[in-house]
Amino acid sequence: MRSPGSLRVMHATRGCWTLLGVGGVLALLSVVLESSLYVIGAIGVWAWVLVEQLRFARNVRTVTQDVTVTQTVSPGVARTGQPVIVTIELESTDPIHGLTTLEVTAPLAATHLDGTERLGVETTAAAHQLSATYEFDVTGPFEFDPPRVALESPRGLFTERAPVGSTAGVRVEPNAPTDVAVGEQGNRISLGVGEHDAEIGSGAITLGETRPYVAGDPQSRIDWKTTARQGEPYVREYEAASSLETLLFVDHRSSTSVGADGRRALDYLRSVGLWVVDNAATLGDPLGCYTIGDDGLTGRTQPTAETAHYEYLRTTLHDLEPTQERARGLASVEVREMQSRPDGQPQPGGHSQLGSDSAFERTLSAYTTHGRGYVERVTEQSLFRSIQSTVSRTPGNPWIVVLTTDTDPTEVLETVRGIRQGVAHVTVFVAPTALFETDSLGDLDALYDSYQAFEGFRTKLVSEHVDAYEVVPGERVDALLARTAAQREVSR
Amino acid sequence: MMEVRDRALAAIPLLVSSVGFALDGPTGLLVGGVIALSGVLTWPLPFALGQIAAAAIFVDPVLSPSFALIQLGLWSALLVSLRDSQPGLTPRALAVAGGFTLALLAGTVIWHQSQPLGVTGAVIVAVAVGLYTVHRYEQVTAGLVER
Numbered sequence: 304m305r306s307p308g309s310l311r312v313m314h315a316t317r318g319c320w321t322l323l324g325v326g327g328v329l330a331l332l333s334v335v336l337e338s339s340l341y342v343i344g345a346i347g348v349w350a351w352v353l354v355e356q357l358r359f360a361r362n363v364r365t366v367t368q369d370v371t372v373t374q375t376v377s378p379g380v381a382r383t384g385q386p387v388i389v390t391i392e393l394e395s396t397d398p399i400h401g402l403t404t405l406e407v408t409a410p411l412a413a414t415h416l417d418g419t420e421r422l423g424v425e426t427t428a429a430a431h432q433l434s435a436t437y438e439f440d441v442t443g444p445f446e447f448d449p450p451r452v453a454l455e456s457p458r459g460l461f462t463e464r465a466p467v468g469s470t471a472g473v474r475v476e477p478n479a480p481t482d483v484a485v486g487e488q489g490n491r492i493s494l495g496v497g498e499h500d501a502e503i504g505s506g507a508i509t510l511g512e513t514r515p516y517v518a519g520d521p522q523s524r525i526d527w528k529t530t531a532r533q534g535e536p537y538v539r540e541y542e543a544a545s546s547l548e549t550l551l552f553v554d555h556r557s558s559t560s561v562g563a564d565g566r567r568a569l570d571y572l573r574s575v576g577l578w579v580v581d582n583a584a585t586l587g588d589p590l591g592c593y594t595i596g597d598d599g600l601t602g603r604t605q606p607t608a609e610t611a612h613y614e615y616l617r618t619t620l621h622d623l624e625p626t627q628e629r630a631r632g633l634a635s636v637e638v639r640e641m642q643s644r645p646d647g648q649p650q651p652g653g654h655s656q657l658g659s660d661s662a663f664e665r666t667l668s669a670y671t672t673h674g675r676g677y678v679e680r681v682t683e684q685s686l687f688r689s690i691q692s693t694v695s696r697t698p699g700n701p702w703i704v705v706l707t708t709d710t711d712p713t714e715v716l717e718t719v720r721g722i723r724q725g726v727a728h729v730t731v732f733v734a735p736t737a738l739f740e741t742d743s744l745g746d747l748d749a750l751y752d753s754y755q756a757f758e759g760f761r762t763k764l765v766s767e768h769v770d771a772y773e774v775v776p777g778e779r780v781d782a783l784l785a786r787t788a789a790q791r792e793v794s795r
Numbered sequence: 796m797m798e799v800r801d802r803a804l805a806a807i808p809l810l811v812s813s814v815g816f817a818l819d820g821p822t823g824l825l826v827g828g829v830i831a832l833s834g835v836l837t838w839p840l841p842f843a844l845g846q847i848a849a850a851a852i853f854v855d856p857v858l859s860p861s862f863a864l865i866q867l868g869l870w871s872a873l874l875v876s877l878r879d880s881q882p883g884l885t886p887r888a889l890a891v892a893g894g895f896t897l898a899l900l901a902g903t904v905i906w907h908q909s910q911p912l913g914v915t916g917a918v919i920v921a922v923a924v925g926l927y928t929v930h931r932y933e934q935v936t937a938g939l940v941e942r
Contacts, residue, residue, distance in 0.1 A: 325843050330915050337911050342903050344846025347873055349922040350896040351839040357888050360933030367937040465937045
C-alpha cells in the first residue's frame with residue numbers, strides 16, 4: 304500500500320456531508336415520530352449521494368486508466384544549475400471530465416524556475432499540457448514522480464487526487480568537466496596516483512626497474528643504456544625515499560575564463576590541481592598552493608602535510624574563479640605580506656589593510672582578509688613575477704607545478720627559464736585556449752593550426768628541461784583529430 | 796452543478812408531486828406551492844422537503860391516490876436530477892443503485908411499522924456499507940491502494 308501521506312483518499316466535501324446529514328435527520332425523525340415516510344426520504348437522499356459517488360468513481364477510473372499521460376524531462380542528463388524542462392501532456396479520445404488541476408511532482412532537490420507547476424483546468428477538453436522549468440543544485444539521479452491530477456464530481460460532492468502516467472528521470476552531473484585529458488599532442492597520459500617522480504625530489508632516490516617507453520613518458524626518463532641494449536626506447540622508474548615538497552601555482556587570470564560555463568579552461572586546470580592535491584595527500588608530501596590573478600598573487604598557502612591542510616587546498620581550488628582583467632595604472636608594486644592560512648586568520652606580525660594594530664583593526668581584519676583579494680600585486684606579467692618572487696623566497700629544492708594557459712607563451716617560457724635552476728623539477732600543465740572557445744569547431748583548419756602552434760610551444764617548454772603537458776577537453780580533441788584525419792584522407 | 800435545462804426537466808415531475816399535494820386540500824395546495832418553489836434548491840433537498848411534507852400531511856398514505864402521485868413525482872424528479880452532461884451514469888450503475896434502493900424501500904415499507912428503530916439502523920448500515928464499497932472500488936481502480 305502506498306504511504307498514506309503521499310496521497311489523499313477520495314474526499315467527501317462539505318456539500319456531501321450536508322446531504323448525508325439531511326438523510327440522517329430524516330432517519331432520526333422516522334424513529335422519533337414512528338413514521339416510515341421519513342426513512343423513505345432518507346433512503347432517497349442517500350441513494351442519490353451513492354449514485355453520485357458511483358459516477359465519480361467511474362470517472363476517476365477513466366482518467367487514471369484510459370487517458371494517455373506523457374511526462375518528459377529534457378535534457379535527460381543535465382548539469383547543476385542547468386534548466387531542466389518538464390512537460391506533461393494529457394490526451395484522451397473523449398473530453399476529460401471533472402479535471403480541476405494537473406501538477407508536476409518534482410523531487411525535493413529541484414528548484415522551480417519558470418513555467419506552471421500546477422495547471423488549473425477550467426474547461427472540459429480532450430487534451431491538456433503543462434510545462435515547468437527546474438534546476439538542480441545537487442548532483443545524482445532524480446525522479447519526477449507520476450504527475451498528479453485533481454478531480455471533482457459534477458456537483459462537487461467528492462474530490463480526488465491521483466497519480467497518472469509514469470515517472471521520468473534526470474541525471475544531474477556536476478558542473479565540471481568530465482573529459483579532462485592530460486598528455487602530449489593528443490596522446491593521453493595517466494597521472495596515476497602512486498610513487499612520485501623521485502628524480503625531481505630533494506630526498507634520496509632509489510633506482511627502480513626499467514620498462515619499455517610508452518607515449519606520454521617524459522623524454523628525460525629514457526634510460527639510454529638500456530635503450531641501446533634493447534634496440535627500442537626504455538625508461539627507468541624512480542622511487543622516492545622521502546617526502547617531496549611541492550609548490551603548486553594555479554593561474555586563474557581572466558584568460559582562464561575561456562570556454563562554456565562549467566567547461567572553462569580554469570575548470571580543467573582545477574581538475575589537474577585537485578589531482579596534485581590528492582596525490583600529495585596520498586604520499587604525505589608537503590604541498591603549498593599559490594593562486595595567481597591578473598594583478599598578482601590572490602592566495603598563498605605555505606607547504607605543510609596536514610590532513611586539514613589538504614582539505615583547505617581542495618576548497619581553495621574549488622572556490623577559484625577567473626579574476627577580472629587588469630586595470631591600468633596600478634601602483635608599481637604593492638606587496639601585502641599577508642599569509643593565507645587554512646584557518647583564515649592573518650599571519651601574526653602581518654600588516655593589515657587598515658594600517659594599525661588597534662583592537663578595532665584586529666576585529667575588522669578577520670573580515671577584510673576573507674574573500675579573494677590580492678596578497679601581492681604586480682603591474683605586469685603577474686604569472687612570471689608571482690612565481691619568481693615566491694620561488695626565490697622558498698628554501699630547499701621543491702617540485703614546482705604550474706597550471707596555466709597558452710595565452711602568453713613568452714611569459715610562460717620566461718617563467719620556466721627563470722625558476723628551473725633553483726628547484727628540483729618543474730612540471731607545467733598548459734591549457735590551449737583555442738580548444739576551449741565555444742565556436743572553435745566551426746573552422747577545423749584554423750583550430751588544427753592553433754593546436755599545432757600550441758604543440759610547438761609545448762615542445763619549446765620541454766626543450767627547457769621541464770615536463771610540459773597539455774590539459775585539454777578530451778572529447779573535443781578527439782573530435783578535432785578524427786575530423787582532421789578524415790578530411791585529409793578525403794583530400795588525398 | 797446542474798445546467799438550466801436539467802433543472803427545468805426535474806421541475807416537471809416536481810410539479811406533478813405539487814399537484815398531488817394540492818389534491819389533498821387547501822393545506823396541501825399551500826405545501827405543493829412551496830415544494831414547487833423548492834426546485835430552485837440544490838438537489839436532492841427538494842426531494843427531502845417533499846418527503847417531510849408528505850409525512851406531515853398523510854396519516855395513512857398507502858391508500859391515498861394523491862400520495863401515490865406525490866411519490867411518483869418526487870422519485871421521478873430525483874431520478875431526473877441525476878441527469879447532466881457528464882458521463883458515468885451507465886445503465887448498469889443505475890440498475891445497481893436502483894436495485895439497492897428498491898430493496899431498502901421494500902424492507903422499510905414491510906418492517907418499519909413493527910421495528911422502526913431496527914429498520915432505520917439497518918438502512919443506515921446498508922447505506923454506509925454501500926458508500927464504503929464504492930469508495931474502495933474507486934481507490935483500487937485508480938491504483939491508489941492495492942486490493
